[in-house]
Amino acid sequence: MRAATAALDDPPCCWLCLEEGPDESGKPLIRNCSCRGSSGFAHLSCIIDFAENKSRQAFERDKYNVEFYFRICPGCDQYYQDDVKFALAKAELEFVEREYKNNHLLYIDALKERMITLDFKDDHDRPELEIICSKILSIIEEVDNDPLLQYNGLTRAMAMAQRGMGSFRYQLENLKEAKKHFEQAKHLYEAAGDTVVAMGMDRKILMIEAKLSGNKPEVDKAAKVIYWRKLYNECVKKNGENHLFSIDAGILLATVLGKAYHTIEAERHLKNLVQISRRVLGIEHKLTKKALAKLQEIKVREVYVSSEKDWFQALRYESDGEKIVVQGPLPDRPLPERLNERNLDEEKILTVASNDIVPTEGTPVVVKNLQCSQYPSILVPAFMRLKRASYLNGKIGDIRAYSEDDKIFEIHFEEEGFKPTKVKLENVSILFGLPEQKLKRKAWSLPKTILALSALIFIHQKMSHSGMRTQIMLPTHTSPSVTENE
Numbered sequence: 449m450r451a452a453t454a455a456l457d458d459p460p461c462c463w464l465c466l467e468e469g470p471d472e473s474g475k476p477l478i479r480n481c482s483c484r485g486s487s488g489f490a491h492l493s494c495i496i497d498f499a500e501n502k503s504r505q506a507f508e509r510d511k512y513n514v515e516f517y518f519r520i521c522p523g524c525d526q527y528y529q530d531d532v533k534f535a536l537a538k539a540e541l542e543f544v545e546r547e548y549k550n551n552h553l554l555y556i557d558a559l560k561e562r563m564i565t566l567d568f569k570d571d572h573d574r575p576e577l578e579i580i581c582s583k584i585l586s587i588i589e590e591v592d593n594d595p596l597l598q599y600n601g602l603t604r605a606m607a608m609a610q611r612g613m614g615s616f617r618y619q620l621e622n623l624k625e626a627k628k629h630f631e632q633a634k635h636l637y638e639a640a641g642d643t644v645v646a647m648g649m650d651r652k653i654l655m656i657e658a659k660l661s662g663n664k665p666e667v668d669k670a671a672k673v674i675y676w677r678k679l680y681n682e683c684v685k686k687n688g689e690n691h692l693f694s695i696d697a698g699i700l701l702a703t704v705l706g707k708a709y710h711t712i713e714a715e716r717h718l719k720n721l722v723q724i725s726r727r728v729l730g731i732e733h734k735l736t737k738k739a740l741a742k743l744q745e746i747k748v749r750e751v752y753v754s755s756e757k758d759w760f761q762a763l764r765y766e767s768d769g770e771k772i773v774v775q776g777p778l779p780d781r782p783l784p785e786r787l788n789e790r791n792l793d794e795e796k797i798l799t800v801a802s803n804d805i806v807p808t809e810g811t812p813v814v815v816k817n818l819q820c821s822q823y824p825s826i827l828v829p830a831f832m833r834l835k836r837a838s839y840l841n842g843k844i845g846d847i848r849a850y851s852e853d854d855k856i857f858e859i860h861f862e863e864e865g866f867k868p869t870k871v872k873l874e875n876v877s878i879l880f881g882l883p884e885q886k887l888k889r890k891a892w893s894l895p896k897t898i899l900a901l902s903a904l905i906f907i908h909q910k911m912s913h914s915g916m917r918t919q920i921m922l923p924t925h926t927s928p929s930v931t932e933n934e
């Protein structure tokens with residue numbers, strides 16, 4: 449009893465030097481691994497001393513494994529996280545630079561480890577990143593023919609360094625140099641089997657070529673969507689849909705989808721991500737919050753109110769869709785600042801006629817009241833046009849384009865097998881909430897039916913032969929979908 453109470457009351461101490469409280473330089477005890485209870489606390493300086501000693505021993509023994517003790521907690525065998533990981537990557541690099549600089553494998557590996565704890569977008573990190581990238585590249589130049597450098601992990605480190613150098617040159621508007629680095633990065637990523645990232649390098653190269661030739665670089669939204677879908681799927685395949693990386697990549701995919709006016713897909717995707725992130729990471733996690741903020745942003749239906757000559761958020765229809773309630777006006781800024789900088793107290797709520805508003809591109813809509821083709825064509829007989837147009841009523845889709853001159857919207861439908869269609873304002877209603885997604889009903893295919901039937905017959909025969917009584921009924925007719933398919 450006393451021992452247990454004592455253990456609970458024990459203040460945490462460093463498991464290496466056994467001291468409580470801060471170390472000699474005043475730095476507090478830390479822990480950022482999977483250790484629980486009072487175990488796993490240590491002074492950063494003690495962990496570094498321990499890792500250096502163990503690393504020297506490991507190097508004497510097998511010339512490798514030097515990095516191990518800087519990255520994995522010996523108490524719980526898990527990788528250190530966040531701030532501890534950040535500090536230890538720095539310590540590891542300093543140690544390897546001091547004692548094993550001539551071992552190119554170790555050196556590049558330590559440089560790579562430090563590189564992945566830094567952020568290319570962070571102004572504080574960038575100078576250090578630039579030094580690391582140039583160090584990696586100069587080692588590669590120095591030991592061009594070292595067969596050890598063909599090792600896959602190092603190919604990726606080299607690719608990352610080239611990519612980093614490309615980004616730095618690009619920021620300095622040194623486009624030709626940037627292009628060279630991105631081309632190198634592309635080849636290296638391909639060699640490392642990272643085809644999707646290699647594709648991303650291709651996009652950067654094309655953008656630079658456009659800039660160099662004096663053209664305005666065209667942001668190809670469709671290509672971006674394809675790229676990010678692939679990247680996300682690759683990530684899910686590798687790590688599973690619940691992994692932090694997959695959730696992060698999923699949010700980026702949704703952002704790209706939203707910008708390309710694939711709002712319905714983006715919204716469904718974000719709903720799913722919010723659920724996963726809540727369950728796996730918790731409500732307070734920054735990714736859960738990010739996914740939720742994106743979901744709220746994408747659910748805002750922006751409309752132009754002609755009588756007010758301004759942009760508003762549409763809230764709901766009234767009077768059987770004759771009227772619409774709007775709130776605004778929205779700040780005169782591009783998205784997403786437009787939504788972030790709203791001052792809700794100063795906005796007004798109006799009810800206007802539904803034909804007084806124009807929904808913006810990317811608005812989810814449902815098609816209604818189509819009776820015949822919007823574009824009578826002498827080539828298509830009237831009865832066919834009638835059939836063609838009316839079956840789209842009730843279908844949902846995104847507005848992907850709007851032509852101001854003839855006030856025509858181009859709708860891309862969610863359901864597969866429907867071509868994009870052009871309709872007028874009176875033929876669309878804004879969709880405020882998405883309906884549940886219809887699951888694709890898979891028709892039984894003939895081969896599957898035959899397979900199932902023969903399996904049943906086989907079991908039936910087996911059981912009769914072995915003298916067992918059988919309750920298995922052979923189907924007397926096949927499902928209608930089979931005959932349809934035939």
Ligand SMILES: [Zn+2]
Pocket residue numbers: 462463464465466467471490491494
């Ligand atoms: Zn200590």
Ligand SMILES: [Zn+2]
Pocket residue numbers: 481482483488521522523524525526
């Ligand atoms: Zn631990």
